[in-house]
Amino acid sequence: xxxxxxxxxxxxxxxxxxxxxxxxxxxxxxxxxxxxxxxxxxxxxxxxxxxxxxxxxxxxxxxxxxxxxxxxxxxxxxxxxxxxxxxxxxxxxxxxxxxxxxxxxxxxxxxxxxxxxxxxxxxxxxxxxxxxxxxxxxxxxxxxxxxxxxxxxxxxxxxxxxxxxxxxxxxxxxxxxxxxxxxxxxxxxxxxxxxxxxxxxxxxxxxxxxxxxxxxxxxxxxxxxxxxxxxxxxxxxxxxxxxxxxxxxxxxxxxxxxxxxxxxxxxxxxxxxxxxxxxxxxxxxxxxxxxxxxx
Numbered sequence: 088x089x090x091x092x093x094x095x096x097x098x099x100x101x102x103x104x105x106x107x108x109x110x111x112x113x114x115x116x117x118x119x120x121x122x123x124x125x126x127x128x129x130x131x132x133x134x135x136x137x138x139x140x141x142x143x144x145x146x147x148x149x150x151x152x153x154x155x156x157x158x159x160x161x162x163x164x165x166x167x168x169x170x171x172x173x174x175x176x177x178x179x180x181x182x183x184x185x186x187x188x189x190x191x192x193x194x195x196x197x198x199x200x201x202x203x204x205x206x207x208x209x210x211x212x213x214x215x216x217x218x219x220x221x222x223x224x225x226x227x228x229x230x231x232x233x234x235x236x237x238x239x240x241x242x243x244x245x246x247x248x249x250x251x252x253x254x255x256x257x258x259x260x261x262x263x264x265x266x267x268x269x270x271x272x273x274x275x276x277x278x279x280x281x282x283x284x285x286x287x288x289x290x291x292x293x294x295x296x297x298x299x300x301x302x303x304x305x306x307x308x309x310x311x312x313x314x315x316x317x318x319x320x321x322x323x324x325x326x327x328x329x330x331x332x333x334x335x336x337x338x339x340x341x342x343x344x345x346x347x348x349x350x351x352x353x354x355x356x357x358x359x360x361x362x363x364x365x366x367x368x369x370x371x372x373x374x375x376x377x378x379x380x381x382x
Contacts, residue, residue, distance in 0.1 A: 088314060090350040091240075092359075095232070098239050099362035103148060106366075106373055110149040113377075121376025122151040123207065123369075124173055124182035128166070128192070129159030133325075134185045137365075141183075144365055150372060153179070159189045166192060167200050174202040181207030181225075181375035183368070204381040207371035210257070219264050223380045225371045230261040232363025233298065233319055237272040242296075242317055242352060249275035250290050252307070252340065253300035258321055262298050299340035307341040309349055318346060318353040321360050 114120060123145055127138050138154065145152035155169060166184075173182045182205055188194050198206075203213040209227035217224035226234075237244060249266045253259035259279060266275040275296065280287045282301075291297055291311040299307050300321035312318065322340030330336075339356030347353050354360055374380050 088349060088351070090347045091352050093236050093240055093317075093319065093352050093354040095236055095354060095359040095361065095363040098236055099366040101239075102235070102366045102370065103144065106369060107148045109373065114149065119180075119376060120149070120151050121372050122153070122178055122180050123372040124153040124155060124176075124179045126155045126157070126166070126169060126173075126182070126184045128157045128161055128185070128188055131187065134187075138185055140365055141368060144369055145372075148369055148373075150369070150376075151178075161189075161192075163192045163196065166197060170197060170200045174200075174205065179205065181205050181372045183208045205375060207368060207375055209261075209371065215256075215261070218261060221268055221270075225374070225380065226265070226367075227257055227261050228367040228371065229258050229300075229321060229360060229364045230265055231370070232367040233262065233321070233360060234265060234272050235367065236319070236354070236360075236363050237317075240352060242272070244272040244296065245274040247275050247295035248293055249277050249296040249298065250294035251277060251279045251298045251300065252281070252287075252291075253302070253321075254279055254281045255300065258300040262300065266296075266298075301340050303340055304338040305340070305342040307346060309342070309345040312346050312349050314349050315351045316349065318350050319360065320354050320356050323356060323361060 125138050125141060142152050142154055173179050184197050186194055198210045201211055203211040206214055207225055209225040214224040218226055251259055251263045263277045263279045266273055267277045278290050280290050288311050292313055294316060296317045298319045302322055304324045304326055318341055320339035320341040324338050325335040326338040328336035337357045
């Protein structure tokens, strides 16, 4: 079967251009430049890369961006003070606290301290709750990016069986919720599988759409996928590789070379879900700047 790539890089570039045009119009009309702030604690390699990419994308679209850095011995109290300060800063439209945080800081406490109207990551319980009942909200960036990718490639989801692999609060759970909403993309029959699922392989074999978000490199193999399935690979694990300059290779949850020939559509890693995640965060920031969700 000839598969088609769900090219997140190309779609993200298109969305970036659309947003840059809109921001230019806002500025030309004398409106406020959207402002995204990011808090980065410590020096986690993955987080550094992500945040650098977010700051760069802000500049390319024409947003204002601020990066606030702390060493990993910052106290929870000091971090919460900064969150409060950003909540009350009228110039900051949206902000994120890059996860993971050091062990001595409660991630949940920090997430709940963020003003939900500025929570462009979509992690606050109010945004999660509104999403689950289909109200306007900031949808967390990875699921929002996946929906946009399915929409732009006009992939039929109505009545399809979608298997979500993984039940994380950031991807698995919101993804399952969104795929069963009465909307497009959505209207799927959704099965969520995870590390405790016993008949996981059989479930996958019945799936029209598989969204793999386990964080286990090359977990999904050809014998788990039916002909003509749509595969979205959320996994990005750094696997040691002697042939690359960095000494590692970004590897997805799907054994691409083996699975792709059976698919109608499949995302590459890298260049699939990753760019869509960052661009979706930017779209949330634009919505926050325009006060379109929370007036």
